[in-house]
Amino acid sequence: MKKNLPLAILSGLLLWIAWPPTPYTTFLLFIGFVPMLLAMENIIQSTSAKKGRQIFNTTFIGFFIWNVGSVYWVYNALKQVGDLVAIPITLIPYSLGPLLMATACWLYYRLRLMTGRGWGLAGLVCFWIGYEYLHQSWDLNFPWMTLGNGFATTHQWIQWYEYTGVYGGTIWVWGLNILAFLIYAGLREAQPKKVRLKLITAFVLLLVLPLSFSLFTYYNYTEQKNPSNVIAVQPNIDPYEKEGSIPVNQQLDIMINLSKRVAQPNTEFFLWPETAIPDYINEDDINANQYFKQAQHFLRSYKNSTLITGGETYRFYNSRATSTASPTEQPGIFADNFSSALGIENSGKVQIYHKSRLVPGAESLPFGNALSFLKPVFEHLGGATGAYGSQPDVGVFYSQSGIGADPVICFESIWGAYVARSVKKGAQFIAVITNDGWWENTSGKDQHLDYAKLRAIETRRWVARSANTGISAFINQRGDVVQQTKWWTQDVIKQDINLNSDITFYVEHGDYLPEAGSILAVLLIGFVIVGPRFKKRSVA
CATH class of the missing domain: 3.60.110.10 (Carbon-nitrogen hydrolase)
Incomplete structure (x- = not known):
């Protein structure tokens, strides 16, 4: 865990620096999870025991840094009652989100054991969206750190939220981070040049196409006079x-x-x-x-x-x-x-x-x-x-x-x-x-x-x-x-x-993305639970 902990900390710091209200570092969201993914990959590929616990603990620390750095101000609303009360209560929003995030990463590891890296990473996106949707729906709701909120200071980039809502931003961020991780992993694992070229092309397209569409929409949008x-x-x-x-x-x-x-x-x-x-x-x-x-x-x-x-x-x-x-x-x-x-x-x-x-x-x-x-x-x-x-x-x-x-x-x-x-x-x-x-x-x-x-x-x-x-x-x-x-x-x-x-597509259909993602997450969790009854496939 010691050699992977700096990678998790780096991810936490990158995500914190990228988070609003800073407008000039938002691009770090596109690579902020890469060190975390590398830390998990190192643990999975290692020969150490209790890999699931290592992944949970390592990712929790990184996510805790990100959350505390971004919502440190919660303490200010409670400090008037004294530190003996304020500090324990503020640990709830500081820790609950990271616990759910780390759980999503642990589920990724369990799914990875039974499928492989590709399906595991796809499942990770579903688990993450499922966590975000849960965290806006249950009684302990605090959707402040929903990943798509990270573009609030660069709203010119996400004009397509009128179709997807903030969860479109969550998928965008995870898609780019996963592709960046696979490109780096390909270099480390000496994958064929064709494979790496395809991944680089996919990364560029996934970055440029939504961004171009958004900027075009932004500069051509005209309000009706009323x-x-x-x-x-x-x-x-x-x-x-x-x-x-x-x-x-x-x-x-x-x-x-x-x-x-x-x-x-x-x-x-x-x-x-x-x-x-x-x-x-x-x-x-x-x-x-x-x-x-x-x-x-x-x-x-x-x-x-x-x-x-x-x-x-x-x-x-x-x-x-x-x-x-x-x-x-x-x-x-x-x-x-x-x-x-x-x-x-x-x-x-x-x-x-x-x-x-x-x-x-x-x-x-x-x-x-x-x-x-x-x-x-x-x-x-x-x-x-x-x-x-x-x-x-x-x-x-x-x-x-x-x-x-x-x-x-x-x-x-x-x-x-x-x-x-x-x-x-x-x-x-x-x-x-x-x-x-x-x-x-x-x-x-x-x-x-x-x-x-x-x-x-x-x-x-x-x-x-x-x-x-x-x-x-x-x-x-x-x-x-x-x-x-x-x-x-x-x-x-x-x-x-x-x-x-006028009614936008998002207004008409609401949170269809997290609803679909949560259904898939539940199905995958069921698969993770039932899977051990069957022979595990080797990890790719």
């Missing part, structure tokens, strides 16, 4: 002071005054960030809430406008109507708390969307149904269980003139297929409201902005982004950031965006 005036507000209120030292009405005054600074008669949407209204609002009596009234009163000067704002809301039930509902002080009464987006108009109509992609641990209890037997214990100790409630599917807010907006709250913006479902239901632009101040001035806020470019390309929709402390921005249908604010400054920006009602 303007709508949108304003994004950045109040720059310290997230640790939102629910304490600054009165709620004063926070709303800040956002109202910023909105008025650039508002015009034809403004159709105002965007305020996540939890812009930090006081809990009863959804069943929302029109009587003083802060709701304050926000609605502001709209009187803009008759045709809709305000999309984040807010904390709750709802009472006469029984435990949902799995996340908790008992209140009143006997027989339960309540759900929500991180919500509110669509407010001049009329009495209010549109409410409940955040559905919740942050594991911070906003949701992972595997809540399986751990439901623990709820009485938490309740007896005085704690809430299940944290936030959610709604089962996407929402679309419609303005009085019929414009559809996709309300996306923070973490949700990294789910391509989820955003696409809202677009398929009628959203003509994407409204991201977030509060990235928890991460402080780290690359987390920049990555979050960069990932929004991918949603613009997949759906061919403008993205309007209101972030409490930054970075607020407008992103066009090609993924270009047309306007953006500075970090930790109070600001407001406006833009005439072009609405779009």
Whole structure:
């Protein structure tokens, strides 16, 4: 393991250097896995025992370096509670992804034993896609490190995401890395020149053809003219002071005054960030809430406008109507708390969307149904269980003139297929409201902005982004950031965006690539389990 560990570490470093928000090193993704593949090959070809364990341990170390280097900022969101709590909790996102990645490599080794290098490498791509799809689907979801996200700073290269989503990028990266590895292995193994030439040709074609298609699409893409005036507000209120030292009405005054600074008669949407209204609002009596009234009163000067704002809301039930509902002080009464987006108009109509992609641990209890037997214990100790409630599917807010907006709250913006479902239901632009101040001035806020470019390309929709402390921005249908604010400054920006009602192939079909890849991965895992009953073929 010792002589292969430097190769795994090299892979981890290359992938970290290539990862957003750095735009000039993305090309390293095309070779970043090569040292890791060479390390696994060395182990497979060696005469040492326990090769599977060696492969798992070696690859885990490399992937751990990549993940920690890329999402180190997760710690910043928790450090306020103290290192004794923050460090163990942050080890979950730091370690869980690498564990799943290393498992995919271990499965590759097991498949390799029964088939050969070619089929094994093909299986590795399926296992990897299966891991990525699992990691965006289960209760411990954290798809931040999905490999296709790595092109977020070089969006000109992946305009074809409107057909494949980010998983097309995953396959592209793995295909090029495997070909580069086979070329190097061919030199080391003295393969015939014809074989190496074919591999080099395949590598060049796989690199050049998607890249050429993307650049051609990027420079020839033209938006249909269908303007709508949108304003994004950045109040720059310290997230640790939102629910304490600054009165709620004063926070709303800040956002109202910023909105008025650039508002015009034809403004159709105002965007305020996540939890812009930090006081809990009863959804069943929302029109009587003083802060709701304050926000609605502001709209009187803009008759045709809709305000999309984040807010904390709750709802009472006469029984435990949902799995996340908790008992209140009143006997027989339960309540759900929500991180919500509110669509407010001049009329009495209010549109409410409940955040559905919740942050594991911070906003949701992972595997809540399986751990439901623990709820009485938490309740007896005085704690809430299940944290936030959610709604089962996407929402679309419609303005009085019929414009559809996709309300996306923070973490949700990294789910391509989820955003696409809202677009398929009628959203003509994407409204991201977030509060990235928890991460402080780290690359987390920049990555979050960069990932929004991918949603613009997949759906061919403008993205309007209101972030409490930054970075607020407008992103066009090609993924270009047309306007953006500075970090930790109070600001407001406006833009005439072009609405779009056309449906892309990806919006129509969703995550068909990872679904197919996951099915193949499950079949191959079954083969790996059943395979030992049969005579193993020699490793190529």
